[in-house]
Amino acid sequence: MDRNGYTESSGRTECGLQDSPEWCALGNTDLEDVEKHARCRCYETGEVIFYEGDPVKGVYFVKAGLVGVRKADLNGNSTLLKLAWPGDTLGYRPLLAGQAHRAGAEALRQSVVCMIDARTARTMIEQNPALGLNFLKRAARELGDAEQKFHDSVTLHTRTRFAHLLVVLQDRFGRLADDGSMHLDLPVSRSDIAAMLGVRRESVSRVIHELEDTGVAHFVDRSVVVPDPGSLAVEFAR
Amino acid sequence: MDRNGYTESSGRTECGLQDSPEWCALGNTDLEDVEKHARCRCYETGEVIFYEGDPVKGVYFVKAGLVGVRKADLNGNSTLLKLAWPGDTLGYRPLLAGQAHRAGAEALRQSVVCMIDARTARTMIEQNPALGLNFLKRAARELGDAEQKFHDSVTLHTRTRFAHLLVVLQDRFGRLADDGSMHLDLPVSRSDIAAMLGVRRESVSRVIHELEDTGVAHFVDRSVVVPDPGSLAVEFAR
DNA sequence: CGCCAGGTTGATTTCGCTCAAGCAATGTGG
DNA sequence: CCACATTGCTTGAGCGAAATCAACCTGGCG
Numbered sequence: 001m002d003r004n005g006y007t008e009s010s011g012r013t014e015c016g017l018q019d020s021p022e023w024c025a026l027g028n029t030d031l032e033d034v035e036k037h038a039r040c041r042c043y044e045t046g047e048v049i050f051y052e053g054d055p056v057k058g059v060y061f062v063k064a065g066l067v068g069v070r071k072a073d074l075n076g077n078s079t080l081l082k083l084a085w086p087g088d089t090l091g092y093r094p095l096l097a098g099q100a101h102r103a104g105a106e107a108l109r110q111s112v113v114c115m116i117d118a119r120t121a122r123t124m125i126e127q128n129p130a131l132g133l134n135f136l137k138r139a140a141r142e143l144g145d146a147e148q149k150f151h152d153s154v155t156l157h158t159r160t161r162f163a164h165l166l167v168v169l170q171d172r173f174g175r176l177a178d179d180g181s182m183h184l185d186l187p188v189s190r191s192d193i194a195a196m197l198g199v200r201r202e203s204v205s206r207v208i209h210e211l212e213d214t215g216v217a218h219f220v221d222r223s224v225v226v227p228d229p230g231s232l233a234v235e236f237a238r
Numbered sequence: 239m240d241r242n243g244y245t246e247s248s249g250r251t252e253c254g255l256q257d258s259p260e261w262c263a264l265g266n267t268d269l270e271d272v273e274k275h276a277r278c279r280c281y282e283t284g285e286v287i288f289y290e291g292d293p294v295k296g297v298y299f300v301k302a303g304l305v306g307v308r309k310a311d312l313n314g315n316s317t318l319l320k321l322a323w324p325g326d327t328l329g330y331r332p333l334l335a336g337q338a339h340r341a342g343a344e345a346l347r348q349s350v351v352c353m354i355d356a357r358t359a360r361t362m363i364e365q366n367p368a369l370g371l372n373f374l375k376r377a378a379r380e381l382g383d384a385e386q387k388f389h390d391s392v393t394l395h396t397r398t399r400f401a402h403l404l405v406v407l408q409d410r411f412g413r414l415a416d417d418g419s420m421h422l423d424l425p426v427s428r429s430d431i432a433a434m435l436g437v438r439r440e441s442v443s444r445v446i447h448e449l450e451d452t453g454v455a456h457f458v459d460r461s462v463v464v465p466d467p468g469s470l471a472v473e474f475a476r
Numbered sequence: 477c478g479c480c481a482g483g484t485t486g487a488t489t490t491c492g493c494t495c496a497a498g499c500a501a502t503g504t505g506g
Numbered sequence: 507c508c509a510c511a512t513t514g515c516t517t518g519a520g521c522g523a524a525a526t527c528a529a530c531c532t533g534g535c536g
Contacts, residue, residue, distance in 0.1 A: 073394075079392060096375050097378040102382050126367075132374055141335045143377055144332065144340050146381055146387075153388055190515060190516095200493060395524090441525080443484050481532100483530100484530080485531095489527095491522105491525090502512080506510105
């Protein structure tokens with residue numbers, strides 16, 4: 001382990017890059033080459049992986065856990081731009097745009113993250129068309145989502161946006177029960193939900209209260225039950 | 239001219255793709271090949287180039303004029319996501335993401351736009367690594383901007399965001415006078431400025447009134463004079 | 477001339493923010 | 507083991523920025 005706590009990977013499967021929808025394009029030799037230049041490290045909850053404004057030292061492959069990407073404003077508030085799950089690669093955007101990090105990343109629970117140094121990542125993406133194409137497609141999808149998010153933020157109310165968020169999380173982490181109700185464990189705190197929506201945590205509290213009152217959803221700690229998932233879609237018309 | 243008003247390009251320089259920061263990566267033979275599959279057309283102000291929700295028929299290279307990219311909401315309002323100037327390529331995002339158009343495009347003044355059919359554009363991007371890389375870098379920059387825009391929309395007031403917009407337009411279209419004042423012709427209507435900021439046009443009117451009152455800027459129709467450009471930056475702290 | 481598009485202004489409302497208090501669960505030091 | 511701080515969340519009261527609703531102005535045009 002070096003002094004930053006990174007441990008050099010040895011085997012081809014150390015980082016698990018095969019499980020990345022982007023890096024999987026690489027052949028065995030390239031994959032081994034990349035893993036040789038990768039360092040894996042475990043982060044505790046709340047630990048920072050990189051800071052907003054930092055120069056890009058590499059790209060970060062999330063191997064396990066959950067990572068949040070944040071942007072702070074001048075008043076100490078922050079928005080949570082996205083959640084990164086195992087298989088996601090962070091930092092490729094500023095690397096390719098030739099910019100510093102425009103957002104910071106932080107472990108939202110204990111996580112394992114592999115850093116691939118910038119030089120290696122850049123040459124690999126530039127030399128290997130299939131890899132570049134995968135990142136291009138990823139960027140294209142993320143760009144569409146980001147534009148949608150801007151549009152939503154200026155046209156929809158907090159309650160509607162919260163309903164949207166619930167549906168997105170539902171698609172990924174919801175379990176449909178026998179009686180047709182949807183069960184979901186929120187991956188993040190109330191404060192972080194607020195940061196994802198770009199509102200105050202008090203506003204989230206009030207929206208949750210409203211959804212309870214109208215029977216649309218029931219919240220206990222981080223677990224949510226939506227008796228009739230269809231009723232969430234109705235929220236969109238508000 | 240075919241029944242859609244497109245006229246088949248003949249020469250290599252018909253569309254002027256060499257002037258694109260992306261397409262310029264192509265060699266002469268590829269460039270000619272693409273131009274062979276391109277159709278140029280002139281659009282009058284207000285004419286629609288493609289609609290939100292349409293399947294992607296091709297990518298659109300702006301040769302002359304000014305094009306606006308819009309997203310509508312359910313209540314008939316719309317946000318203006320971006321302005322496309324000569325040299326810009328539109329529609330590559332949904333093409334690569336394998337989606338339908340998630341925004342519509344419309345000529346904001348008389349414009350010439352060349353459509354490169356989807357099949358040609360896709361194979362060219364997939365076969366030609368340099369071209370793909372250029373679009374990847376473009377997407378990376380646009381993604382950063384889009385995330386910034388979301389963050390700004392939820393953390394900054396209308397007045398601050400308007401000042402930001404003025405600075406951006408200034409960088410691109412401002413003329414610095416001998417006395418240090420900045421002169422700028424707004425490329426779009428007040429309504430469209432509102433649509434870019436994601437606010438009502440009345441709010442833009444009021445902000446303009448405020449900036450007049452405080453002497454920060456003077457507005458006559460679409461021309462703006464900022465006596466002290468530094469004072470715009472001060473607005474950012476509000 | 478009447479009409480309409482684009483813009484401004486004023487009066488009123490509303491949604492979400494700010495400020496403030498309080499509560500439950502968890503941790504910590506004496 | 508208790509006193510006390512801390513963290514995460516909720517609730518209430520009041521405020522403020524921008525939306526809404528409505529009137530009106532100006533210039534261009536059939």
